[in-house]
Amino acid sequence: MLKIGLIGKPNAGKSTLFSAITSIDVDIANYPFTTIKPNVGVSFIMDKCPESEINAKCNPREGKCINGIRYIPVEIIDVPGLIEGASEGKGMGNEFLDNIRDADIIINLFDASGMSDSEGNPSEKKHDPEEDIKFVKNEIINWMSNKISKDWQKFARKEDNSSERLEVKMLQKAATFGLNEKDVIFIMAKEKFPDKLIHWSQEDINRFSQTILKYVKPMFNTGNKADLLTENMLESFNNTDEKKYLISAEYELLIEKAFNNGYITSDGSDFAFTAKSGEAQKTVLNNIRKKYENGNIMRFYDVLTSIIKSLGYIVVYPVLDENKWEDKNGRVLPDAYLVKDGSTALDLAYKIHTDIGKNFIRAVNGKTKRIIGKDYKLLNNDVIKVISNSR
Structure with a gap:
């Protein structure tokens, strides 16, 4: 099963999102470090099921199929909030970062509203979400570089005396992050590195780490709390050069709870109301549906599907x-x-x-x-x- 690492700074809303998309109850609160150890659950991406081609209803062992749309399971790993200096062991430190070792894809959930300070606490003063995006990326690259750099001179002298290919030598370091030889060969084809390890600079090691994050464990920036943004703010986010997804974990959770309690017929955006739903539920949920209809906010299932399809799966x-x-x-x-x-x-x-x-x-x-x-x-x-x- 494909593994998705859900990361971000404290108070980005990861616990709320995780609970909504996996139907697993976890602690949710408006303060940093609600999550102190990783939560693991299952969510889904969607694709058209070939069942109609054989004129028979499919019977998924895992996931589900609704109206010809197959919900294919992926594993979600919700890890504790990342603070400054985590790559050097501060806070949850390496314990946090080690949780993404097995992730195939990383989703960096950030507070798009900018209503949290640099440490993840609620704040009246607006905070630039772009700074959070850069921060998380840099912490992960630093963590990888620190792991690779450890005992580098000793490692380099020993391996330079070996007749093994450079890719095989570097695999000893890259395997720490769950990479295989094919991954290392791909990295070496994308970037030029010195043939002798002893000639590698810290910049080379950093570039190697950056390439891992770009090609092997790609990271996608996803802005949460989009329900707090004005239409103009939403459009400005969607018009930036670097692709960002915008979601609302609160909306996800409300729709999931409404479906589980029998107020709506589906947990998709095309839900219909049941006889159990009252005017209060209809008003809230209709307002949420309108937000999705304009296309500026996405359902997280659609985000996952878009990401995984974009990577060629x-x-x-x-x-x-x-x-x-x-x-x-x-x-x-x-x-x-x-x-x-x-x-x-x-x-x-x-x-x-x-x-x-x-x-x-x-x-x-x-x-x-x-x-x-x-x-x-x-x-x-x-x-x-x-x-x-x-x-």
């Missing part, structure tokens, strides 16, 4: 029966896997299970019914049967 459905698109228990399209565009049938086999990958024989495309080999490049919404000696 596609959805693939492994099945056991290529004709009925079922597993061994007769469930139609039971699993939906997120894989990078360019992934092969063999990559999918390994994702299902290591033994299936090792013993791969061939695969079958459930849509065309054609036999495909290990090098077949998967397409979005492919339905694939993998045949291996392990089955």
Whole structure:
């Protein structure tokens, strides 16, 4: 399952958002460090389900499918608020930063209203949200650079005497952040670094860290508390050069609670009211819906979907029966896997299970019914049967 690290300064609203998108109750309060240890839950991205192509209702083992839209689960890691000097061990320090080690994607949630001070406390004096964005990015880069720099001279002298490729040498440092050799090769192709490690400067190490954050563990800035912004402020945020998403964790939580309490028919923005809802609920929820209709504020499900699609992920459905698109228990399209565009049938086999990958024989495309080999490049919404000696 794809892992999303939800980070930000204290009081950015991470706990409220986490509770809304995962339906897990956590402490929510208007003061810094409501979260003191990471919360882990599941949210979803949305994609059109191929069930209509086979004229049968799918049966997801995880997630759900509503009106032909598949809700594909992703793991959300809500980590404690980040304070200045965390990269040097202050506050929650490295304990905080270590929580994002396994994250595939990082979402930096910042207070778009600017109504929190530099330490995350509520403040009447406006604070520039751009400063919060820069701060979080710099703390993560410093944390990575500090980890890489540790005992660098000793490490460099030893490895420069080795005949291993530079990528393999740097993997010893990069593995600390959950990177693999393919990731390091990609980084080396994007940036030019000295061939000898002993010649690497602190600037080179910083560039290596920046490249990790840009390409391997990309970070996306998402402004919370957009419900407190005027229309002009919302438009100015959306007109900046650097892409930012704007959401309201409060709205997310209100919609989720209204759905769970039976006031509305769906937790999507296209909800309808039930007989249980009164005029007070309708007024509040209709006002929220109008905010979404103008397009300046997004639902967080849509933010997640946009981010993951922008990174080139596609959805693939492994099945056991290529004709009925079922597993061994007769469930139609039971699993939906997120894989990078360019992934092969063999990559999918390994994702299902290591033994299936090792013993791969061939695969079958459930849509065309054609036999495909290990090098077949998967397409979005492919339905694939993998045949291996392990089955």
